[in-house]
Amino acid sequence: MSNNQLTPELKALINKTVTACGVEVYDLEFKGRTLRVFITCEEGVTVETCARVSEALSEELDKANLIFGRYFLEVSSPGIERRLRHQRDFEEVIGKIISVHTKTSNYVGKLQEVSPDGIIIETASPNKEAISKSINYEDIVFAQLKVSTDELFSSDKKQKGMGSKENIEEA
Numbered sequence: 003m004s005n006n007q008l009t010p011e012l013k014a015l016i017n018k019t020v021t022a023c024g025v026e027v028y029d030l031e032f033k034g035r036t037l038r039v040f041i042t043c044e045e046g047v048t049v050e051t052c053a054r055v056s057e058a059l060s061e062e063l064d065k066a067n068l069i070f071g072r073y074f075l076e077v078s079s080p081g082i083e084r085r086l087r088h089q090r091d092f093e094e095v096i097g098k099i100i101s102v103h104t105k106t107s108n109y110v111g112k113l114q115e116v117s118p119d120g121i122i123i124e125t126a127s128p129n130k131e132a133i134s135k136s137i138n139y140e141d142i143v144f145a146q147l148k149v150s151t152d153e154l155f156s157s158d159k160k161q162k163g164m165g166s167k168e169n170i171e172e173a
Contacts, residue, residue: 008032012068019062023055028080029087035073040080047079082154086145092116095147102137103144109135110148 008030016039020027025043032038041047041055056077063069086092086100093116102109102123111125120138127133 009068011066015062015066015068016059019059020055023051023058025051025055028091029085035071036076037069037073038076038078040078040084042080052077052079082147082149084147086147089116089118089139092121092145099148099150101146101148102142104137104141105143106141109137111135 013030016030017027020039020041025041025047028040028042030037030039039055039059041051043051056075059077060075063075084091086095092100092113096113096116098113099110100113100123102111102121109123109125111123113121114124114134115122120136120141122134122136124132124134
């Protein structure tokens with residue numbers, strides 16, 4: 003087995019370990035010698051959460067010996083402009099602005115619907131009229147959530163002390 007394969011056994015071990023830490027696996031990626039585990043939870047992912055999950059995963063991965071050779075483990079949140087890969091990822095962002103790259107075109111628009119076969123986004127035509135575009139999952143090369151500056155600095159986040167321009171400028 004090469005060290006860049008996410009086998010069913012490896013996925014199961016990662017899911018079990020991450021879930022035991024009280025968070026969920028959002029996505030997994032194994033490129034070259036780097037295993038990336040993206041985690042999420044309702045309370046939000048902190049540096050401490052990532053460290054706790056990383057320690058638990060390191061211990062379990064070493065015990066199970068499912069990865070041959072040296073590898074690097076990275077544990078993080080999927081980020082604000084998170085990649086959308088699975089139907090459930092799209093379902094969580096209905097009504098929000100997303101960017102979708104297909105084999106033939108690129109679209110930015112409001113996600114309207116999600117089905118087992120694909121998505122429908124509302125985007126603007128060249129003459130600025132709103133149009134709905136249906137895109138099958140098999141045609142999506144890359145998709146991600148788009149977040150505006152206004153959303154980042156919303157009054158809700160300012161009240162919580164997160165994301166305010168003053169806090170960022172002081173840092």
